[in-house]
Amino acid sequence: MVQIVFLTRFTVGAVFVSQDLADAPHLAAGVLVWWLAVVAAYLVNGVLDVKEDRANGSARPIARGDLPERTAALLTAVAAAGSLLLSLYVPGLTLWVALFLLLGWLYSAPPFPAKRWSSTCAVVVFGLGWTSFASGAVAVGGELGPSGLVFATVMSAWMALVGAVVKDLGDVEGDAVGGRRTVAVRHGAARARAVAVAGALLVGAGGVLAALVWAPLTLAGAVPVAIGAVCMVAQIARTARAGDGDGDGDGDGDGDKKTRRSAYRVFMRTQFAANVAMLLALLLHGPA
Numbered sequence: 001m002v003q004i005v006f007l008t009r010f011t012v013g014a015v016f017v018s019q020d021l022a023d024a025p026h027l028a029a030g031v032l033v034w035w036l037a038v039v040a041a042y043l044v045n046g047v048l049d050v051k052e053d054r055a056n057g058s059a060r061p062i063a064r065g066d067l068p069e070r071t072a073a074l075l076t077a078v079a080a081a082g083s084l085l086l087s088l089y090v091p092g093l094t095l096w097v098a099l100f101l102l103l104g105w106l107y108s109a110p111p112f113p114a115k116r117w118s119s120t121c122a123v124v125v126f127g128l129g130w131t132s133f134a135s136g137a138v139a140v141g142g143e144l145g146p147s148g149l150v151f152a153t154v155m156s157a158w159m160a161l162v163g164a165v166v167k168d169l170g171d172v173e174g175d176a177v178g179g180r181r182t183v184a185v186r187h188g189a190a191r192a193r194a195v196a197v198a199g200a201l202l203v204g205a206g207g208v209l210a211a212l213v214w215a216p217l218t219l220a221g222a223v224p225v226a227i228g229a230v231c232m233v234a235q236i237a238r239t240a241r242a243g244d245g246d247g248d249g250d251g252d253g254d255g256d257k258k259t260r261r262s263a264y265r266v267f268m269r270t271q272f273a274a275n276v277a278m279l280l281a282l283l284l285h286g287p288a
Contacts, residue, residue, distance in 0.1 A: 001268060006038045006132055007031055008275045009155065013136025015282045016148035023140040030090050030139030034132065036083035037097050041104025041128070043076040045115075048108040049178070056174030096135040103127045118168070118183045118195075122160040129156035147215035147288035151278055154207035154218070155271060158225055161199030162232065163267045165192055169239070170261035193236045196263065204229025217288050221278030228270025235266045 014027050046053070046062040053063035061067040080101055087094040107114045107124045114120040133152035137144045144152060168175060168184040169192055176185050184192035207222035239262055282288060 001272075002042065003035065003038050005268070005272055005275065006128075007035055008272070008279070009129060009132035009152075010034045010136040010139070012275050012279050012282070013133035013144065013148065013152065014140045015136075015279060015287065016133075016144055016151070017137045017142035017287055018140040019283065019287060020140075026090050026139055026141070027136075029086065030093060030136065033083050033087045033090065033093060033097060033139075034100075034135060036079045036086070037100050037104075040076050040079035040083060040101060041107070043072050043079065044104055045108045047072050047076065048110075048113070049115075052171065052174035052178035052180070054174070055177040056171045058174075090139050091141070092138045093135060096131055096138055100128065100131045100135070103131065116180045116182075118165060121164045121182070125164045126156045126160035129159045145288060147217050150210050150215040151218045151221050154203060154210060154222060154225060155274060157203045157206070158228075158267070158271055158274075161203055162196055162229075163264070163271070165196040165199060166232075166236075166263040166267050168192060169196075169263060190240065193240055193263075197233050197236055200229040200232040215288070217281060217285060218278065220281030221274040224274040224277050225270060228266065228273070231270070232263060232266050235263050239263055 010031060011027075014023075014030070043062075046060055046067075047069055049060075050063055050069065053060050058064075062069060062072050083097050083101070084094060087097045103124050107121070107128070112120075114124040130152055133148065133155070134144055137148060165183065168182045169189055172184050172189065175182055182192070183195055204226040207225045208219065211218040211222040
């Protein structure tokens, strides 16, 4: 699902610029390039997150032992090299691929992995999202205009201010084992939920406002984000009640992992719905 969403961002960025069939070969090549880059970044994270993933009971193949770490490391190198090599076919894309791979490395790799702190994680995650939209535009020989910039920024902010926070709610134990210093680890689930609620409301309202002021067409994507923000607040409230396992009323008990990860599922569904809605609006309206 993560890979599909990244490719959807890339495609939306391209359609913001062009729907000319003459650009189809470059777009198809760009999608392949971006998929390889996403796989490389994801594998790096999987290799370097083994300790945390196993502590969290993750079903990721490296953590399960289905994909040996050495094999995964080799596949990472192959995917990264392949994405850079194939990007040479698409003018202007190589630098964006290199930037994406660098951000993926900075997210996971020592000595100062961005994933260790919520603040640095948010910055890198924003960059991973934004470069995906911008690279799609470059793949078809253009760059994001005002509408594309607004939508890319809103969706990247949704990733950084909401997704990067709620992701940690279900992984507190493993994150602590791995030495991370996220909001959830340092201050507890209640504080992390409060940060996620603030981020959801900020991005939900800010996206609609930005669309109304600068790019009305992007309401097609901003409205699903706003709806998702309301759903996020409601889900977090339910999670807090269900997770009050210590009975003190602060919602900071353990709860079960499925309950704690429910907010992340809302985040994923929201971003997928918003990107698809924006893509459909562009196909009906034309490039913006």
